[in-house]
Amino acid sequence: MREDSDDPCGPADPDDDAVRLPIDGSLDLHTFQPRDVKDLVPAWLEECRDAGILDVRIIHGKGIGVLRTIVHGILSEHPAVVSFGHPSDGGSWGATVARLRPKE
Numbered sequence: 001m002r003e004d005s006d007d008p009c010g011p012a013d014p015d016d017d018a019v020r021l022p023i024d025g026s027l028d029l030h031t032f033q034p035r036d037v038k039d040l041v042p043a044w045l046e047e048c049r050d051a052g053i054l055d056v057r058i059i060h061g062k063g064i065g066v067l068r069t070i071v072h073g074i075l076s077e078h079p080a081v082v083s084f085g086h087p088s089d090g091g092s093w094g095a096t097v098a099r100l101r102p103k104e
Contacts (some may be wrong), residue, residue: 025053029060029067037067041074045100049080054100057087062094071096 027044029037041058048056060067075084075098084098 023047023051023053025055026057027059029058029071034066034070037070038074041071042078045078045080045098049100049103052102054102055097056100057095057097059095062092068093068096 023044025048027041029040032040045056048054058071060071062068072084075081075096080101082099082101084096086093087095087097
């Protein structure tokens with residue numbers, strides 16, 4: 001999906017309309033539509049694993065829980081997810097943290 005580069009978002013492709021996200025272990029879903037999350041989150045999890053980032057945080061907001069439900073469904077089925085839950089560092093129900101298995 002992405003090649004090695006100094007840019008944390010990967011190389012720019014002028015013909016690519018995809019949104020480039022920095023791979024830093026935190027993903028804020030506020031700017032995405034729920035229909036986009038089902039493809040975005042698994043791809044982002046794999047990018048994190050490729051970068052050696054195994055502790056991740058997904059910010060889905062509180063709202064009525066639509067994004068949280070989608071995110072938890074994805075995490076519960078993803079084979080690289082060891083565990084997930086709400087942050088114990090004073091965070092709120094508006095984010096979910098997950099632990100990923102390292103790539104072999």
